[in-house]
Amino acid sequence: METKEAFDLLNKQLPKGVFLNVKNDNKVNTMVIGWATVGRVWGKEIMTVMVRFSRNTYDLIKNADSFTVSVPEYDTIKKEIAFMGTKSGRDFDKYKETGLTLCDAKSVESPIINEAKVHYECKIVYKQSMDPTGIIDYENIEKRFYEGNNDYHMIFYGEILNVYDK
């Protein structure tokens, strides 16, 4: 698959949800993300993902070296996305509950989801939490996403080491 096709599938599926997979300290977790960007920073191909502090995934990714993003074909995997995107790895064995299975990635420690179609493998090179004072008063972003919860996103920048379909 061409990089462009992978990117097109990622963008098509993001509004419905794709899988963010992280392994650190022998613990693995998968959650659903709807926000991500792909572009260039520091002369490298970079994917950014945004994880709220409250997620179980955050507890793993904050000290991890890598993450992967596995892009499913939504129509075949709706129920699994609903579970991974609403339940926490703190309360459930999310793989047992959904039947989704993990497979070693090619170039990073974090695994990928077998049942997905396209995989991005990323080495974390930078992270930065959203600064509330930087939020511009535009379309009520602060109110709609953060008011009363103080649960801002940490943005993780990953160098894309591999993109492929399975």
Ligand SMILES: Cc1cc2nc3c(=O)[nH]c(=O)nc-3n(C[C@H](O)[C@H](O)[C@H](O)COP(=O)(O)O)c2cc1C
């Ligand atoms: C379509 C969709 C998109 C989502 N996008 C994000 C996101 O970009 N960042 C985030 O922190 N949570 C996002 N979530 C919510 C998490 O997936 C959800 O809270 C999940 O249960 C967290 O799991 P964890 O506690 O095991 O990490 C999204 C959920 C859905 C259904």
